[in-house]
Amino acid sequence: MDPQSNQPVNKEFLVYRRHPVNLLGPAAFTMLVVMLITIFVAIITTTDLLPMPDSLPYVILYVGVLVFLSISYFFMYWTFWYLDIWVVGEDKLIDSQLVTFFVHRRSELALRQVQDIRYTIPGTLATVFRFGDILIQSASKEGSFKLMSIKNPGDAVTKIGALVEAASKVKFQSSAAAMPIAPLGEKLVQEGLISPADLASALSEQAATGKRVGDILVERGLIKKSDLVTALSSQHRIPEIDISRYEIDKSAIKHISYEIAKKYTVVPVSHTNDGVLVAIAEPSELAMSEIRGTVSIPIDFVVADEDYIKEAIRGHYLPTDEGTYYSG
Amino acid sequence: MGIVVVWIIYFILLLLSLIYAGVIVYHILKYRYDDLPREQAQYAGRALSIYLGLGGLTLLLSIVVALFMILF
Secondary structure (H helix, E strand, C coil): CCCCCCCCCCCCCEEEEECHHHHHHHHHHHHHHHHHHHHHHHHHHHCCCCCCHHHHHHHHHHHHHHHHHHHHHHHHHHHHHHCCEEEECCCEEEEEEEEECCEEEEEEEEHHHEEEEEEECCCHHHHHHCEEEEEEEECCCCCEEEEEEEECHHHHHHHHHHHHHHHHHHHHHHHCCCCCCCCHHHHHHHCCCCCHHHHHHHHHHHHHHCCCHHHHHHHCCCCCHHHHHHHHHHHHCCCECCHHHCCCCHHHHHHCCHHHHHHHCEEEEEECCCCEEEEECCCCHHHHHHHHHHCCCCEEEEECCHHHHHHHHHHHEEECCCCEEECC | CHHHHHHHHHHHHHHHHHHHHHHHHHHHHHHHHHHCCHHHHHHHHHHHHHHHHHHHHHHHHHHHHHHHHHHC
């Protein structure tokens, strides 16, 4: 396979990297330097410009190193270019980049958390060589991913969109369906976040106080709130979202009434293709079913931190004497 | 004295160039199989061979020619 093409490496994933036109600058610079060195050597060997006639061998030694450095300079750029890739698989996108020497970055995004994909073609060069930047907006903690200088961006967006749609279908088919939901405490033990003794102690307190196990564990400092959200996401097979870093679509707020939002600690965060995406703190089947029963459009759920949802409710719903209304 | 300085500077330059090349080679070898699909990792290996071959040939040729001119 041509490694510089955007074709699938196999049936399971796509590999993208910046358009090779990005290497034109370093390639031109390298060629210019080598050309100037060649001209210099040609001139001094055919004329009497050398101050000392015996110094020619030393000039050749230095020229050898300079040409080697020029080649290394280009290969360094090639290395940075070649190791900067985006891999889109069946369920996730991996962004891997050698930022500078000895600094490597790798981040992943679950495709089911992708909310929007769009591309821009920035300028004349991009138009002529048919490349553009693809922006993938997600509901994950990583926020958005930018795929830079991608060849045929429209085609890439279509392919990635198809994979996102497939990943979302798998997720929503499995989320509310037949698979049994393991208790949260067991999930946390399985993931090694707490010990069985911690769980037993928390369950005792739950029996005595009626508090939720997750809240007890957070209060005791045994897990972080982010761990709780991740565990709930895993438990109910629903994506998680960090709404503290997410710009809530104000026009989506109207789909859920203030009473429902407050009762179930939920807040709509954005529109989906045909419905609305709702962040929920405690994603029980009963709650999700009841919320779905109150609206006429499809609802997809994501799990989010309870405190941030409450803050979002306070920020976006404004109670009035007549009832409630949404801001914006 | 002058020739000694020329040789010292040359060897320092050569050493720095080889370190630079070593750093590049290190990154290719370290990350190619971690980050790249197998075919692309193999392609990176071939590109590395071309770089080392071309660079090595350039250095070697310059040294051989220079030594030949100095000695003969």
